[in-house]
Each structure stands twice: as structure tokens, then as C-alpha cells.
Amino acid sequence: HKYxxxxxxxLKTIQLSERLAALFDRYLIYRPDLINAWDRGxxxxxxxxxxxxxxxxxxxxxxxxxxxxxxFCHRVLLExxxxxxxxxxxxxxxxxxxxxxLYALQRIFFFxxxxxxxxxxxxxxxxxxxxxxxxxHLNPCAEFWEYNRPYRLLLRNAGxxxxxxxxxxxxxxxxxxxxxLHDSALECANPLLGSWGEQGREFFxxxxxxxxxxxxxxxPEPVPRTLLEQLQLDIQRLDVNxxxxxxxxxxxxxxxxxxxxxxxxxxxxxxxxxxLFECRRDLRPEDVMVLTPDINAYAPYIEAVFRxxxxxxxxxxxxxxxxxxxHRATPEVNAFFRILTVDRDRxxxxxxxxxxxxxSVRRRCGFELRDLDQLRFLLxxxxxxxxxxxxxxxxxxxxAFAANSWQxxxxxxxxxxxxxxxxxxxxxxxxxxxxxxxxxxxxxxxxALLLGRxxxxxxxxxxxxxxxxxxxxxxxxxxxxxxxxxxxxxxxLSADAESTDHIQALREAIEIWFDAMxxxxxxxxxxxxxxxxxxxxxxxxLDEPGGGGGFLQxxxxxxxxxxxxxxxxxxxxxxxxxxxxxxRRDRRLSFDLTAAAPRLGDRSARNxxxxxxxxxxxxxxxxxxxxxxxxxxxxxxxxxxxxxx
Numbered sequence: 001h002k003y004x005x006x007x008x009x010x011l012k013t014i015q016l017s018e019r020l021a022a023l024f025d026r027y028l029i030y031r032p033d034l035i036n037a038w039d040r041g042x043x044x045x046x047x048x049x050x051x052x053x054x055x056x057x058x059x060x061x062x063x064x065x066x067x068x069x070x071x072f073c074h075r076v077l078l079e080x081x082x083x084x085x086x087x088x089x090x091x092x093x094x095x096x097x098x099x100x101x102l103y104a105l106q107r108i109f110f111f112x113x114x115x116x117x118x119x120x121x122x123x124x125x126x127x128x129x130x131x132x133x134x135x136x137h138l139n140p141c142a143e144f145w146e147y148n149r150p151y152r153l154l155l156r157n158a159g160x161x162x163x164x165x166x167x168x169x170x171x172x173x174x175x176x177x178x179x180x181l182h183d184s185a186l187e188c189a190n191p192l193l194g195s196w197g198e199q200g201r202e203f204f205x206x207x208x209x210x211x212x213x214x215x216x217x218x219x220p221e222p223v224p225r226t227l228l229e230q231l232q233l234d235i236q237r238l239d240v241n242x243x244x245x246x247x248x249x250x251x252x253x254x255x256x257x258x259x260x261x262x263x264x265x266x267x268x269x270x271x272x273x274x275x276l277f278e279c280r281r282d283l284r285p286e287d288v289m290v291l292t293p294d295i296n297a298y299a300p301y302i303e304a305v306f307r308x309x310x311x312x313x314x315x316x317x318x319x320x321x322x323x324x325x326x327h328r329a330t331p332e333v334n335a336f337f338r339i340l341t342v343d344r345d346r347x348x349x350x351x352x353x354x355x356x357x358x359x360s361v362r363r364r365c366g367f368e369l370r371d372l373d374q375l376r377f378l379l380x381x382x383x384x385x386x387x388x389x390x391x392x393x394x395x396x397x398x399x400a401f402a403a404n405s406w407q408x409x410x411x412x413x414x415x416x417x418x419x420x421x422x423x424x425x426x427x428x429x430x431x432x433x434x435x436x437x438x439x440x441x442x443x444x445x446x447x448a449l450l451l452g453r454x455x456x457x458x459x460x461x462x463x464x465x466x467x468x469x470x471x472x473x474x475x476x477x478x479x480x481x482x483x484x485x486x487x488x489x490x491x492x493l494s495a496d497a498e499s500t501d502h503i504q505a506l507r508e509a510i511e512i513w514f515d516a517m518x519x520x521x522x523x524x525x526x527x528x529x530x531x532x533x534x535x536x537x538x539x540x541x542l543d544e545p546g547g548g549g550g551f552l553q554x555x556x557x558x559x560x561x562x563x564x565x566x567x568x569x570x571x572x573x574x575x576x577x578x579x580x581x582x583x584r585r586d587r588r589l590s591f592d593l594t595a596a597a598p599r600l601g602d603r604s605a606r607n608x609x610x611x612x613x614x615x616x617x618x619x620x621x622x623x624x625x626x627x628x629x630x631x632x633x634x635x636x637x638x639x640x641x642x643x644x645x
Contacts, residue, residue, distance in 0.1 A: 003266060004016070007218065009528065010529050010530045011530065011532045011533040011536055012527045013527075013528070013533075014533045014536065015536070017057070018590060020057070023054075023589060023591075023592060024541070025056065025073075025265075025549060026592075026594060027069050027593070027594070028069050028071045028121055028331070029070060029071075029120075029592055030117055030118070030119070030599070030601070030602055030603070030605060031071075031118045031594060032070065032071035032074045032075065032119050032595070033071075034637070035058070035069070035071035035072075036071055036072065036075050036092060036226050036313060036595070038055050038058050038059065038062075039071075039072065039555040040061065040092070040094070041059075041065060043513025043578070045593060048593065048596065049484055050590075050591035052591055054591070054593065057079070063627075064323040070567075071119075073090065073332060073338065074090050074119050074122060074123065074305065075093075076092065076097065076120065076124055077097075077122075077123060077399040078126065079091050079092070079093060080093075080096070080097045080099075081129060082126075082515065085156040085463065086574075090201075095114040096362065099130060102127065102130055102131060103130060103131065103133055104202045106131065106132070107131065107132045107133070107134060108127065108132075108133050108134070109133075109134045109136065109230065110124065110133070110134070110135045110136065110137075111136045112136070112137070113135075114136055114137070114200065114203065114563050114611060114615060115199055115203050115601075115603070115608065115611070116203065116206075116598070116601075117202075118206055118209065118226065118309060118340055118601040118603060120528035121206050121207065121210065121601075124210075125210040134208070134274050137203075137207075138566075138618070139200075139205045139236060140193060140197060140200065140218070140235050140236070140589065140614055140618055141190075141193055141197075141236055141237075141238050142217060142236050142237065142238075144236065145189075145190075145197070145201065145238050146201055146204070146205060147194060157340075161227040176389075182344045185472075187238060189238045189240065189241070190234060190235055190238050191594065192231070192234075192235060192614070192617075193235050193614070195510075195610070195644075196610040196611060197608065197610075197611060198476075198602070198607050198611070199276075199608060199611040200611050200614070201566070202336065202600050202601055203601070205600065215291040219236060222467065225332055226248075226251050226554050226622075227247065227253050227254050228251040228253035228617075228623070228624050229253070229624075230252050231254070231617065232617070232618055233238070235614075235617075245496070253273065253622060253623055253624065254414045254623075254624050255623065255624070255625045255626065256627070256645060257269075257272075257625075257626070257627040257628075258615050258627070258629075258631065258634075258639075258641070259627060259628070259629055259630065259631070260630075260631045260632075261629060261633050262298060262301050262575075262576070262629065263304070265303045265627045265629065266298065266301040266302055266304075266305045266306075266575070267305055267630075268627060269290065269573060269575065269625070269627065270305050270306060272625065273288060273556070274315060274316075275572075276288075276571060276623065277317070279623075281406075283316055283570065285317045285554075285555045285556045286552075286555065286556075286557075286568070286571055287556060287570040287571060288556045288557070288569065288571040288572075288573070288574070289296075289556075289557050289559070289565075289567065289571070289572050290556060290557065290558045290559070290572075290573040290574075290575060291559060291560070291565055291572070291573070291575070292381050292558070292559075292560070292561060292562040292573050292574065292575040292576045292578060293560075293561050293576050293577075293581045293582045293584075293609075294560075295321065295323050295324055295559060295560045296324055296325050296579065297576070298558070298575060298576060299321050299324055299558075302319065302321060304318045306556075307319065307561050314546030315551055317357065317555065317556060318554060318555030318556070318559060319554050319555050319556045319557075320554065320555050320556070320557050320558065321558045321559075322552075322553075322557060322558065322560070322562035323559045323562070324496040325542070325544065326594070327544045330499075330502040330505075331358045331359070331360070331499075331502075332360045332499050332502045332503050333505075333506055333542060334358070334505065335355055335358035335361050335492070335493070335494070335504060336361065336489065336506060337487065337535060337539075338351065338354060338355050338534060339361075339461070339464070339488060339492050340353055340464075340468070340531065341489060341531075342355065342461065344470070345386075345389055345463075346387055347387055347392075347394060347406060347524070348385070348386045348387055349384050349385060349386070349505055350459070352458075353372065353375065353376065355380075356372060356375070356457075357372070358495055359378060359498070359499070360493045360495065360499045360503070361492055361493060361494075363496065364491070364492055364493055364494035365453060365456070365457045365460075365492070366453045367450075367453060367457075368455075371453075374447070374450060377451070378409075378413060378447075378451075379409060382404075382408075382410075382412045382413055383408070383409060383412075384405070384406055384408070384409030384410075385403045385404040385405075386404070386405070386407065386569045387404075387405040388405060388407060388462055389402055389405050389406070389407035389408075390402040390404070390407075393405065396548065398471040406458060410454070410455060410458070413451050414455075414504075415450060417447070417448055418447075452591040456625050459486075460491050460492065464484075464487075464488060464491070464545045467484060468484070468531050468640070471484065471531075472530045472531060473529075474526055474528070477519065478514060478517045478518060478527065478529065481514075481529050481534055482510070483515045484539065485534070485538075486507070486510060489503065489506065489507060489510075489630065491586065493506075493585065494528035505542070506542070509538055509541040509542050510538065511599060512541065513537050513538060513541055517529075534586055549611070553568075561574065561582070561612060561614070562611070563608065563612060565616075566612060566615035566616045566618075566619045567619060568619045568621060569619065569621065569624060570620075570621045570622045570623070571620070571621075571622065571623045572616055572619060572620040572623070572624055572625070573625035573626075574613075574616065574625070574626050574627070575626070575627050575628075576628065576629075577626050577627065577628040577641055577644070577645055578629050578641065578642060579639070579640040579641060579643070580627050580640070581641055581642070582609055582613075582642045583605070583606045583607075583608075583610050583613070583642065583643070583644075584606060584608075585605070586604050586605050586606050587605075591593075611642065613644045624644060628641040628642065628645065
């Protein structure tokens with residue numbers, strides 16, 4: 001309740017609801033026993049205050065609904081296949097499940113998974129009792145490495161041992177301490193695998209816990225010729241033999257670049273790729289893959305560097321950008337959000353002219369691109385700066401003054417056009433109803449048409465924001481907000497061959513989100529909305545990735561650094577390896593019940609990224625290229641790379 005107090009309550013309510021929904025999704029997959037206990041009316045964590053209100057909330061939202069969630073289905077499957085473990089009186093489903101469609105399958109293959117929730121593995125093991133299941137996965141090491149722990153953990157354990165011996169006055173027993181340190185060194189036979197492989201170590205332990213008929217390991221035994229191959233072989237053999245490697249100055253298999261900006265990172269990458277294509281005549285653009293933690297941040301720089309090279313140039317090669325967010329970055333969607341938020345900028349001239357830079361808006365409002373220069377000139381000549389009129393400024397600042405507002409400037413333009421030419425010259429004032437007006441004498445001929453379009457466009461903006469203020473003060477309904485959003489598209493955006501898909505995606509995002517809001521109000525619940533909350537939800541919807549478009553479709557592939565992207569390639573590059581960007585931090589909610597009692601197989605964004613880095617290193621066949629912003633572009637101070645570098 002304290003969080004929801006104060007301003008922005010509708011936005012805070014929706015944001016809190018999103019966090020709780022994501023948390024319950026996590027419980028459904030990683031704590032199915034807890035959800036099933038809650039469904040039966042029992043709270044095993046009743047001693048924890050946060051578990052009490054979450055139990056009440058879950059019971060409230062699940063009451064009267066047919067249970068089809070993953071935790072329930074998981075329990076039913078286990079009861080059907082392991083009846084000896086679940087007495088009849090303790091079952092959640094008393095019927096019989098028909099598995100005939102599963103028996104019709106001969107084999108099921110799982111390929112390329114680097115992690116999987118224990119719930120899903122339980123399902124796979126259960127299916128394997130009925131039909132054959134083949135599980136293919138990448139194991140970085142040919143040896144048994146479950147106890148190959150990170151150095152930080154081993155040093156912590158050694159420190160605790162030393163502390164206990166000091167406390168017990170046994171510090172002179174050096175032999176025991178030496179054995180402890182020696183055993184620790186053996187446990188961390190390869191520090192890279194120990195530090196980066198925690199996720200894989202847990203995943204393989206979960207796989208080993210299931211009943212398997214057989215296991216076949218396939219590991220090549222290459223003769224290392226480069227530093228990269230030596231690193232890969234050491235990880236495979238659970239060894240550290242890097243000191244025996246004689247470095248060759250011509251060996252550029254492992255490259256690390258520190259740059260001053262993201263733009264410079266992409267430029268340096270381009271120069272390195274040109275050098276690689278020059279030195280390796282059989283290298284094709286399809287043999288190069290580039291990963292980055294934030295493809296949306298790097299996409300503009302990639303386009304600026306790679307896609308501005310003329311196609312007839314010998315330095316041109318085809319590139320594709322995959323995994324970009326949906327349609328949020330398109331000009332039409334950006335213009336839509338700027339139109340709805342121009343009031344935050346107090347109707348500044350620069351903000352409104354930025355809106356008119358979008359071709360879709362100009363087409364809908366009747367402007368041509370060449371009209372913008374004349375509009376800038378007229379607005380500058382009439383002194384328009386910010387604000388609608390005197391009443392608007394009173395609302396925003398408490399002082400009612402009209403000078404240099406939009407109404408002030410438009411009145412000057414209209415008066416100048418309406419007066420006779422011989423009366424426009426000089427400094428003659430026109431005595432209007434609202435005071436004296438100095439006519440603008442720069443509007444003649446076709447300027448009248450331009451002035452009319454400008455007045456119409458500005459009137460639409462004012463009507464839209466008057467309606468927004470009315471809805472925010474009167475607690476408008478969901479249908480009213482829906483009509484406002486769709487009306488804004490109709491009033492300000494016009495589709496053509498290039499923008500049709502983007503505008504349609506915007507309409508679909510509005511339809512989907514408002515449909516969800518309507519379903520949430522079926523029980524009579526009133527959901528308060530304001531502009532900030534509506535735009536927040538639309539942005540999230542539009543930010544969703546647009547699928548795998550552009551991935552491995554020819555040329556150099558730029559993509560997001562996510563699991564299943566570590567596909568073997570001759571050249572693999574990773575951009576944006578900054579300390580703050582990679583690996584991701586685990587940001588758990590303070591009331592997340594999984595954080596209080598972690599279990600084997602729990603997901604961790606940090607461990608996911610570390611293991612992704614390990615898989616990417618092993619997938620590079622000839623060159624592993626890394627770059628990061630290592631110097632401040634302003635002070636030239638040193639910036640740290642990610643911990644893996």
C-alpha cells in the first residue's frame with residue numbers, strides 16, 4: 001500500500017501487477033510443489049511473512065478457475081506414471097490420462113539445450129518410460145567436472161578452514177591446511193570452466209539424476225595450433241596447459257579490443273573483418289557471426305558503418321541484423337508516442353517540428369518535406385516558442401501570458417494574411433478582441449494553404465490533449481482510452497507501402513492490450529488508467545522481440561547474445577563486453593520466495609550469460625573476437641571490461 005501511495009498510482013499498480021505475474025510464472029515452473037500446495041489450501045511457507053500475502057493473492061486469482069497451469073499438469077503426469085509414490089488419497093487428479101498419442105511416436109529428440117527447468121526434465125524422464133528419448137547437448141568438458149568449482153568459492157572455503165583453525169589454536173598444523181589447499185587446487189583444475197560453467201554443472205547434474213539407458217560422448221582430440229585452440233583443449237581436458245603453449249606473433253586467433261565508444265567498436269570490427277577477408281580468401285560473410293548483449297543499442301551503428309558502403313565497392317559485404325525488438329524503433333511508432341507526450345514538452349516548437357519530420361504524419365496532415373523549411377521560418381518570424389495560449393501557461397506555471405505562445409504566433413500569421421497588402425507593411429497594429437496583434441507580412445499566395453494545414457494540425461493536437469486531460473481527471477473507462485488511441489492513429493498517421501506494417505503492428509498492440517484489460521474487468525474490477533500507464537504497456541508490447549527474422553539468412557549475422565546463438569562459426573565476435581552490460585545482474589524482488597531458498601536448476605541471468613560466453617568461446621573455430629568500451633570518450637579514463645575478459 002505504501003508503494004502505491006502518491007502520484008502515478010495507475011502506472012505503479014500496473015508495474016506491480018507485472019512483477020507479481022512474472023513472479024508467479026517463476027513459481028509455476030521452478031516451485032510447482034509450492035503452487036500445488038497453495039491450490040490444496042496449504043501454505044508450507046506460512047512462517048515467512050511474504051509467503052502469507054502471496055498465498056492469499058494466489059488463492060484469490062485462481063479461485064473458480066479450471067486448473068491447467070504447468071505445476072498442476074506436472075503433478076498429474078507424475079501421479080499417472082509413478083502411482084506407487086502418490087497414494088490415492090493424496091492425488092490432485094482422480095481420473096486416468098490417455099497416453100495413446102505418445103505411444104504412437106517412435107522417438108523424440110531434444111537438441112541444443114544448455115539449461116532446462118527441473119519440471120521440464122521431469123516430464124522428459126517420464127516420457128522416456130514410454131518411448132525412446134534422445135537428448136543431444138553440448139558438454140564443454142570430456143572429464144567429470146561436477147566438482148570443478150570457481151576459485152572464489154574454493155578460496156572462501158579455505159579461508160573458513162583457516163579461520164576455524166586459528167580459533168581452535170591449531171594454526172601450526174600446516175600439513176592439514178596444505179592438504180586443504182591442495183585439494184582445492186585439484187577441484188579447480190580449469191579456472192575458466194570453474195567460473196563460467198556453473199549453469200552447465202547444475203544442468204548436467206539434473207540430467208544425471210534421471211534414469212538413462214546409455215550415454216555416448218563425442219569429443220575430438222585436435223592438435224592445438226593456435227592460442228584459441230589451446231584454450232578450448234584445456235577446457236575439454238579439464239587442464240591448464242597454457243604455459244606450455246609457445247605463442248606465435250602471427251597468431252591472432254584471440255583478439256580483444258578496447259574502444260572509446262560503441263560507434264568506434266563497430267568501426268574497428270569492420271576494419272578487422274576486412275583484414276580477415278583479405279588474409280583468408282576462402283572466408284565468406286556467412287562464416288562470421290557477431291553477438292552483442294543489446295542488439296537494439298548497436299543496430300544504428302551497424303547500419304551506419306556496414307550499410308553505407310556502396311555495393312559496387314570491394315569493401316562491401318552483406319550483413320543481417322536479427323533479434324531486434326518489434327516495431328518500437330520505427331518512425332511511425334516513435335511519432336505516435338511523441339504526439340501523445342508533446343504536452344510533457346509544453347508544446348515546444350522543436351518537439352512539434354520533430355513530429356512533422358515523420359513522413360507518415362506529413363502525408364496525413366497534407367505537408368510536403370519542402371514545407372518544413374518555410375514553417376520553421378514563419379514560426380521563427382512570429383516568435384513562437386512554447387505553450388498553447390495564456391490559459392495553458394496559467395495551468396503549467398501559474399502565470400497567464402500569451403506572448404510567444406502558439407496562439408500568439410498563429411494569430412499574427414492569420415491577421416497578416418487577412419489584412420490588405422498595403423496595411424501589412426510597417427509596424428501597424430491590428431486591434432483584435434484579445435488585444436493588439438502585430439501582423440506577419442510573410443504569408444502570400446500558397447502560404448495561405450500552408451497556414452491552413454498548420455492550423456488544422458495544431459487544432460488536432462490541442463483537441464487530443466484536452467481529451468487526455470479530461471480522461472485523467474475523470475477516471476475514464478478502458479473503452480474511452482481505446483477510442484482515444486485508435487483515434488490518434490487515424491488523425492495523425494497515414495500508411496503507405498513502407499509504413500503499413502508498422503502502423504498495423506501499432507494497431508494490433510493496442511487491440512491485444514486493451515482486450516487483455518477487458519478480460520481483466522470481467523469480474524467487475526475497476527482498473528484506473530492514465531496516459532503514462534497506457535503508454536508503458538504499449539511500449540512493452542511493442543518492445544517484444546520480432547522473432548528470429550534475419551538470423552542465419554546470409555551474410556555476416558549480427559544478433560542478440562542469448563542461448564542457442566552459440567552456433568559453431570569460423571569467426572565469432574562479441575561486441576559490448578562492458579562491465580555494466582555483461583553478464584547481466586540478477587535483480588530479484590525482495591519478496592521473491594525462490595531467492596530465500598535456492599534450489600538446483602534455478603535460473604540465474606548472470607550464470608546464463610557466463611555459460612553463454614563459455615559456449616561461444618568453444619564454438620569459435622578460427623578467431624574469437626572481443627571488444628568493449630574501455631575508455632571514456634570525454635575524459636579518456638579507463639573503463640573496466642566484463643569479468644570474463
